Amino acid sequence: MARIYNFSAGPAVLPEEVLEEARTQLPDYHGSGMSIMECSHRGRDFAAVHAEAIANTRKLLKLSDDYAVLFLQGGASLQFAMVPMNLLTDGAVADYTNSGSWAAKAIKEARKIGQVNVAADCGKEIPTRVPRMDELQLSANAAYLHVTSNETISGARWNSYPQVDVPLVADMSSDILSRPLDVEPFGLIYAGAQKNLGPAGMALVVIRKDLAEKAPETLPTMLQYRTHIENDSLYNTPPCWTIYIYMLVTRWIMKQGQEKLYRQNVEKAAGLYERIDRSAFYRGTALPEFRSDMNVTFRLADEELEALFVKEALAEGLSGLKGHRSVGGIRASIYNAFPPEGVEKLVDFMDDFEARHG
Numbered sequence: 001m002a003r004i005y006n007f008s009a010g011p012a013v014l015p016e017e018v019l020e021e022a023r024t025q026l027p028d029y030h031g032s033g034m035s036i037m038e039c040s041h042r043g044r045d046f047a048a049v050h051a052e053a054i055a056n057t058r059k060l061l062k063l064s065d066d067y068a069v070l071f072l073q074g075g076a077s078l079q080f081a082m083v084p085m086n087l088l089t090d091g092a093v094a095d096y097t098n099s100g101s102w103a104a105k106a107i108k109e110a111r112k113i114g115q116v117n118v119a120a121d122c123g124k125e126i127p128t129r130v131p132r133m134d135e136l137q138l139s140a141n142a143a144y145l146h147v148t149s150n151e152t153i154s155g156a157r158w159n160s161y162p163q164v165d166v167p168l169v170a171d172m173s174s175d176i177l178s179r180p181l182d183v184e185p186f187g188l189i190y191a192g193a194q195k196n197l198g199p200a201g202m203a204l205v206v207i208r209k210d211l212a213e214k215a216p217e218t219l220p221t222m223l224q225y226r227t228h229i230e231n232d233s234l235y236n237t238p239p240c241w242t243i244y245i246y247m248l249v250t251r252w253i254m255k256q257g258q259e260k261l262y263r264q265n266v267e268k269a270a271g272l273y274e275r276i277d278r279s280a281f282y283r284g285t286a287l288p289e290f291r292s293d294m295n296v297t298f299r300l301a302d303e304e305l306e307a308l309f310v311k312e313a314l315a316e317g318l319s320g321l322k323g324h325r326s327v328g329g330i331r332a333s334i335y336n337a338f339p340p341e342g343v344e345k346l347v348d349f350m351d352d353f354e355a356r357h358g
């Protein structure tokens with residue numbers, strides 16, 4: 001088996017242990033004579049998977065009974081719309097922070113539903129960053145304040161969150177479960193699964209249950225959080241395979257230990273940033289104080305060399321380093337499951353590439 005180092009932003013690398021276990025269990029899940037993909041979503045085997053997936057999430061995020069855990073289809077992109085549909089009601093205004101491409105998409109969707117106040121806008125700044133607390137111009141009575149915890153494309157992140165009287169709503173697609181988090185100030189957290197959580201096919205939604213009551217009854221049933229809360233996230237046929245792998249990934253995170261993974265994430269990112277900053281041949285894209293530990297973005301001083309960098313890296317078994325098509329450059333996505341050895345190999349490759357082309 002030849003596994004390469006996969007720096008893709010998502011779908012992204014999964015823990016090898018998880019893949020091995022899924023492979024072993026694939027044709028005959030726990031003696032059922034069928035795979036988990038073929039089991040009824042109301043049957044005993046999938047019920048156990050689903051229950052463990054929820055229980056693991058509750059444990060990892062230390063959730064109180066005030067919160068519900070939902071696995072919803074439509075990715076994080078549908079959450080851009082579902083959040084305002086459910087929470088931005090009765091002529092209220094919602095505060096949004098614009099920190100880059102993903103925040104901008106959330107804002108665009110919310111504007112289709114209701115009144116939006118962009119409390120701070122640094123979406124187009126280079127080097128990239130997220131807003132500073134003292135820049136926020138909040139509304140008097142916002143329904144919520146939306147943040148994008150980690151901008152996957154630009155590689156800038158929030159280090160701490162604004163302290164406000166209204167519920168925080170966060171798109172945590174690219175850094176959920178990668179660093180310590182106090183969930184209490186958050187009314188709702190959502191994350192596409194395909195980065196730190198599992199394969200594509202669903203978004204994890206953690207919602208304070210009382211907030212779901214704001215949704216108009218006229219909202220289509222599938223678009224109301226209330227529906228999914230009342231049905232324990234089993235209103236319709238769920239993405240069983242994605243939930244199964246998610247369950248294995250969350251089990252793996254608990255086995256590794258969150259603190260250990262967090263420290264490893266910090267070290268992996270620090271190693272790469274140290275290499276970027278060591279010479280003028282490379283240049284970080286995000287302002288140093290806002291640098292992401294998950295998506296390390298950089299340019300080459302000679303941008304003409306970037307395509308060659310990506311091509312030669314791939315030949316060395318370092319895949320997925322091309323920056324997002326909207327911004328170019330280089331992006332190394334190093335989520336929880338990305339092994340430290342892969343970062344070391346990339347650093348060596350960067351040294352070598354500079355020696356040959358610098």
Ligand SMILES: Cc1ncc(COP(=O)(O)O)c(C=O)c1O
Pocket residue numbers: 010074075076077078102148150151152153171172173174192193
């Ligand atoms: C921060 C962030 N938000 C939202 C999305 C969109 O997620 P999805 O493709 O699951 O709709 C992404 C995808 O990369 C993302 O990185």
